Amino acid sequence: MTSLFLINILLALAWGAVTGSFAEVNLLFGFLLGTFALYIIREQVGTSRYTRRLWQIVSLALLFVYELLLSALRVAVIVLRPKIELKPGIIAYPLTVDRDFEITMLANLITLTPGTLSVDVSDDRKTLYVHCIDVPDKQATIDDIKNGFERKILEAFR
Template identity: 40%
Template sequence: MNPRPALWRRLLPAPALSLIVVAFWLLMSDSFTFGQLLLGMLLGVVVPLFAARLDREFARIGTLRPLPRLLCVMLWDILVSNLRVAMQVLGPEKRLTPGFIWVPLDIGNIHGIAALTSLITLTPGTVSSALSDDRRHLLVHVLHLTDADALIAEIKTRYEAPLMEIFP
């Protein structure tokens, strides 16, 4: 048996990632010198070795059918929320009632959770603040909180339900 392929595979677990690291290092460096090339090559070996040790979860995609509707809902919510937040910010400060809510999550896919947190944060007036260690609850800060249960129900029906179809 030839031990070389196993050694090369251990040293370069992801050759494409190594090339990308070297290329980005050279693009970000101030000058293209032999020293920068050597440093980029060293990083191209070291970075994938550490990246290979990370626990990766690969995205499983279910169906993309809910995506067009979800994008329309998101764009509409962003538009309406922009107007609402502008009126709230320009109005009397005493009328604002900011608060935090914990949203219980039914979605378990980490990529779906990441998409949900992004949608919430993209909507003006709400910011995803924390994810519980067990990934079952999401802490959301709300600029003007009047009915926590209604907001939780809205997040779950408008965003989480379609994301659960996309990311089963």
């Protein structure tokens, strides 16, 4: 998997050399072109898993941007209300992810989303404690994380 990523980077650099421009946008285009080339020959060289994983990582990034915008809008609405009625709380989120990298990524994605903050991970690494600015329904918040960030992390890195 790592060797295919390096091949893709080499294809991007080759694209930069052929076009005579090593600008970031041109190298990104070369990387995408290399990904497409690896996708075309996926059956011959066995790159189908690489291209699928790359798409899943992009999908995770797009979900993060969507959740970032949505939660920023929610926090802005809360702040702009004349009367603020909140139910802040700390929820104990049961983790499905079990690798350190996955737990760290989930905790960081939650923390980077406005209105939420990862507070701690239990010693057995089975529970993540998350502070939320407004928790009207704890189970709905847990389900949102489980069906959103955690599911995308599992798809992208397993």
